[in-house]
Amino acid sequence: EAQVTQNPRYLITVTGKKLTVTCSQNMNHEYMSWYRQDPGLGLRQIYYSMNVEVTDKGDVPEGYKVSRKEKRNFPLILESPSPNQTSLYFCASSRQPQGEQYFGPGTRLTVT
Amino acid sequence: GENVEQHPSTLSVQEGDSAVIKCTYSDSASNYFPWYKQELGKGSQLIIDIRSNVGEKKDQRIAVTLNKTAKHFSLHITETQPEDSAVYFCAASIDSGYALNFGKGTSLLVTP
Numbered sequence: 001e002a003q004v005t006q007n008p009r010y011l012i013t014v015t016g017k018k019l020t021v022t023c024s025q026n027m028n029h030e031y032m033s034w035y036r037q038d039p040g041l042g043l044r045q046i047y048y049s050m051n052v053e054v055t056d057k058g059d060v061p062e063g064y065k066v067s068r069k070e071k072r073n074f075p076l077i078l079e080s081p082s083p084n085q086t087s088l089y090f091c092a093s094s095r096q097p098q099g100e101q102y103f104g105p106g107t108r109l110t111v112t
Numbered sequence: 113g114e115n116v117e118q119h120p121s122t123l124s125v126q127e128g129d130s131a132v133i134k135c136t137y138s139d140s141a142s143n144y145f146p147w148y149k150q151e152l153g154k155g156s157q158l159i160i161d162i163r164s165n166v167g168e169k170k171d172q173r174i175a176v177t178l179n180k181t182a183k184h185f186s187l188h189i190t191e192t193q194p195e196d197s198a199v200y201f202c203a204a205s206i207d208s209g210y211a212l213n214f215g216k217g218t219s220l221l222v223t224p
């Protein structure tokens with residue numbers, strides 16, 4: 001089954017404790033992206049990647065890091081999480097830059 | 113950068129009625145306009161998209177119209193059903209990159 005998986009689905013952590021949210025897709029897509037979704041703000045792009053070792057900033061990259069060492073994986077790293085990073089995070093992948101994006105199920109992160 | 117405005121933020125209709133959601137964009141270079149549906153607890157799914165060389169596109173009960181001059185596009189759902197209840201996001205992008213700019217979302221409720 002073609003899918004994008006994210007782990008964990010739910011995470012509660014404390015300020016400053018480094019964390020990684022994993023994202024994996026099995027569709028051999030070149031393009032992958034991370035979004036955060038906040039009430040009243042919709043989906044905002046954090047980072048995206050157009051291929052292995054090629055990443056670029058989206059609209060809200062501050063406080064986040066990503067890496068793309070393999071085509072299928074695109075982890076999101078929060079080196080020192082802060083409460084304003086409490087949000088719902090989605091990973092997505094697509095075959096083309098302007099094509100259907102396949103979204104993961106989301107990761108709800110709470111930083112206290 | 114591109115700014116996408118979406119209205120209304122909430123919409124309640126009776127089953128069988130039509131629903132219309134409108135979006136405007138700011139960057140005249142935008143040429144790809146997808147619509148995504150997000151059901152509760154799930155990632156978003158593409159329901160329809162349109163490119164700037166087309167004025168209207170229809171898929172069964174769903175249609176999208178695009179007015180390039182006015183820089184706005186709309187989603188039309190006819191004969192609404194309770195399973196159409198979800199959050200709908202519009203988006204816009206240009207073909208020189210992978211940035212997809214989303215509207216803030218419309219929460220649609222279809223009551224039986």
